[in-house]
Amino acid sequence: MLPSDLLMHRYSGETVIPKRLPLNSDNLAIATELITLFQAAKGGTRGELNRQLQELEGESTDYRIKRGLAHLLSSDAFSTFETVSPLDPPMLRQRVFALSAQTAPHPQATQTTLQTLADRLTEELGREVLPTQIQAGLYADLADNQILIEFDAPSPEALLHRYNLSQVQGVFYRASQVILNAHRNDPGEYKLLFRYLKLFGLMTYIEGDADHGFTLTIDGPTSLFKPNTHYGLKLAMMLPALLHVTKWSLAATLQLKDSYSGTVRSGRFTLESDNGLVSHYPPGKTYDSMLEAGFVERWAKAKTEWKLEREVDLIPIPGSVMIPDFRLVHPDGRVLLLEIVGYWRPEYLKKKFSQVRQAGRNDLILAISERLNLDNAGIKLDNTPATIVWFKDQLAPKAVLAAIET
Known part of the structure; x- marks a missing residue:
């Protein structure tokens, strides 16, 4: 999902309308360019990838859209970043810093420290360790130095669908209550929906029956004694599951904080089952808390x-x-x-x-x-x-x- 600073919405009175990207040629071209960039970055560092993404943003006015799409592509859903080092970076730092503290400053102090540690590790591990390996692994676990080892490229259309879904999911970060009406659905769809509610630990009160439909009242994160970001994410994660239910409508009450004045205003958000959003959750899969x-x-x-x-x-x-x-x-x-x-x-x-x-x-x-x-x-x-x-x-x-x- 998208962080709050990459969410985009407008108001129609008190109603919040999230940003959605149409699947036109311009947006598909942006998505394609970003996917191609990630494919070419495989085997390189996250830091180098981020520098290329910044260059791609340039001075364009749509930088937040590009940044949002890139954020989704860099998530675990598509990208796998790992620390690549023949030696444990925290251990290397501890050993290097300890040796440095015992070495008097001189022009060759760094090389002397690296060579001394390389000799000691060669003896301890029973295999040759080079100073260059120590230098390369010293900070290999920092985020910018991690390597993109796998990239499962989505289609440009799938990426835009994920972006639009994420923008709508972000609305629920500030929900105080969500009322969901599910009606005239197959009983199996109700069961799937209820299992997802249990999976995400959502505080839900259910009224109704399978013949006439159900009304679900779901507490939002701002209804808690202390607003809970983790709970807000769980609520947002429920939306892709809801898209597998055929007939429903929801209305959310929101507590929105102005980024400039800091004041809180009330908002509303409504959504119907025929919303055009596409779920990436597999239908019918069993989940557990x-x-x-x-x-x-x-x-x-x-x-x-x-x-x-x-x-x-x-x-x-x-x-x-x-x-x-x-x-x-x-x-x-x-x-x-x-x-x-x-x-x-x-x-x-x-x-x-x-x-x-x-x-x-x-x-x-x-x-x-x-x-x-x-x-x-x-x-x-x-x-x-x-x-x-x-x-x-x-x-x-x-x-x-x-x-x-x-």
């Missing part, structure tokens, strides 16, 4: 007949829906559901436990982080029908299995 992924790995090593399934059905509750993280299936036919409650705001926790009570399911295991202060959130577990399992940093399979047995 880090907490869930770690649990899956540990469950695979556990000695148990219980099978852990990631695909689960929606649990309808009055006016809403609950989506458990996992289903546990035993060969004898028993089936249990597992919901993991990690790190959330008090308001969201109240909604979550209210859903659990409304569901009234006694086949549900609720794994709750001990880091949550439920008392401060005003949450009592006395009337919760689910079986409770507590965990600290990681949810252990043995704790869940023990809950099953009891």
Whole structure:
């Protein structure tokens, strides 16, 4: 995605309209020129590539567009930069600085230090080390000295699509709330959307049902007690997943800070499913949060007949829906559901436990982080029908299995 300084938008009243590049000959030519430059830079340093990009920008008025496209091309999605050095740069610096401190200043001091260290490393490593290798590797791990070893070139059209998507994603960095209406969709699309919401850890309240559609109220990063940049990125990452859903509309409430005066103004942003944006996410791919992924790995090593399934059905509750993280299936036919409650705001926790009570399911295991202060959130577990399992940093399979047995 694009950093805030490369985002471009205009206002129509309070409505924010992100910059989009049409796929015309001029923009395709710019994209092609940048892609060609990156292809030619393979095997060179990031610093040299950046100097060429600055020359390409020149004095043109569209420098921010070129810089934004170049930023996307230099991301992990297309480019792989690595430190290329026969020796560990931090070790080399430590050894060189230590030797330099013991050497009296003289015209040949640098060469003497390099040769002394080369001789010592040759003896320690059992292979010849040259002073030139030390000099080349001394700062090889700095960003400008890293080497572009791989470049997976997109088509010019794909790059412009990614740019347009990134401009729209940037709007969500300053969202306080997003209301998403998804209606008359295939049930599988709902499940895919809900899995992405769980993957990115978005604080979402869901109302509705699969027959009539769902209204999702998603907290934005500026709604938190302390605005969270990481959370804003997660919210923005949800948009390419949403593009795989057929019919939807969203409205976002924004808190926008003026770069000159520092004042904050309210803004709005709306988007419909027929928006012309193109997703780069593969459709239908299963994702897990880090907490869930770690649990899956540990469950695979556990000695148990219980099978852990990631695909689960929606649990309808009055006016809403609950989506458990996992289903546990035993060969004898028993089936249990597992919901993991990690790190959330008090308001969201109240909604979550209210859903659990409304569901009234006694086949549900609720794994709750001990880091949550439920008392401060005003949450009592006395009337919760689910079986409770507590965990600290990681949810252990043995704790869940023990809950099953009891």
